[in-house]
Amino acid sequence: MEKGLLEIGKIVAIHALKGEMRVQPWCDSPDFLAEFDELCLDGEWLEVESARPHKNIVILKLQGINTPEEAQKQVGKILYIDRSQVELPEGTYFIADLIGLQVIDADDPEKVYGTLTDVSETGANDVYHIRFASGKTYYIPAIPQVVVKTDLERGVMIIRPLEGLFDDEN
Numbered sequence: 001m002e003k004g005l006l007e008i009g010k011i012v013a014i015h016a017l018k019g020e021m022r023v024q025p026w027c028d029s030p031d032f033l034a035e036f037d038e039l040c041l042d043g044e045w046l047e048v049e050s051a052r053p054h055k056n057i058v059i060l061k062l063q064g065i066n067t068p069e070e071a072q073k074q075v076g077k078i079l080y081i082d083r084s085q086v087e088l089p090e091g092t093y094f095i096a097d098l099i100g101l102q103v104i105d106a107d108d109p110e111k112v113y114g115t116l117t118d119v120s121e122t123g124a125n126d127v128y129h130i131r132f133a134s135g136k137t138y139y140i141p142a143i144p145q146v147v148v149k150t151d152l153e154r155g156v157m158i159i160r161p162l163e164g165l166f167d168d169e170n
Contacts, residue, residue, distance in 0.1 A: 004082050004083050004084065005040060005080040005082055005083070006080060006081055006082075006083050006086075006094055007026050007078050007079070007096070008025065008026055008027050008033055008039070008080060008081045009023040009024055009026050009058065009078070009079045010023065010024045010026065010077070010078055010079070011060075011074045011075050011078075012057070012075065014068050014071040014072050014075065015059050016068075017067075017068055018061065018067075019061060019062075019065040019070055019071045020050075020059050020060065021061075021062070021065070021071045021074055021075070022054075022058075023057060023058040023079060024057055025056075025057070028121075030055075030056060030058045033051065033053075033079075034052060034058050034060075036051070036081055036085065039062065039079045040079065040080040040081070041062065041077060041079055041080075046062040046065075047062070048060065048061070048062060048063075049061040049062065049063055060079075093150060093152070095119045097152055098116055098119060098150070099117065099118065099119075100115060100116065100155070101115070101116040101152075101155055101156055101157045102114075102116075103115065103116055103156070103157045103159055104156055104157070104158055105158075105159065105160070105161075106149075106158045106159060107160065109158075112133075113130055113138075113159070113166070114130045114131045114132040114133060114138075115130070115131050116128050116130055117130070117131045117137065119142075120139075125141050125143050126141075127139050127140065127141055127142065128141075128142050128147075128157075138165065138166055140159060140161065140162075140165065145160075145162070146159050146161065147159055148160055
């Protein structure tokens with residue numbers, strides 16, 4: 001898929017008889033996914049005819065998919081948006097851009113902790129998964145007291161770990 005595209009959800013089932021599909025959002029909320037006028041499916045941009053949040057999913061109707069049979073063929077496929085369709089607030093990032101960042105120490109730039117491999121959304125704050133060279137994964141809270149700077153251009157996240165966070169690594 002093109003670099004400018006971001007996964008936004010997965011079609012998990014059909015809904016009713018008019019080609020509507022149930023989409024599991026891979027974004028902050030079903031409401032966010034339902035805001036777009038067009039989505040990319042199989043490399044083709046399709047107009048969103050309707051999209052409505054329903055509990056933790058989105059009921060979606062795309063142009064050209066008008067029967068349960070056509071909708072069934074889409075189950076399991078991923079929907080994309082173009083990153084230019086979204087303007088993020090200052091200091092917030094797409095998870096896809098954070099994955100793979102090298103995590104280094106704020107007070108000793110030569111000290112590399114590891115690589116950011118995943119992000120968990122806990123509600124209070126995100127949690128970053130850092131895989132050390134030893135293969136062990138540590139979890140750090142994505143809070144200003146820990147994350148000093150995120151520099152996507154350099155591919156690094158600079159952190160100041162809370163006391164005791166990595167004690168068993170030494």
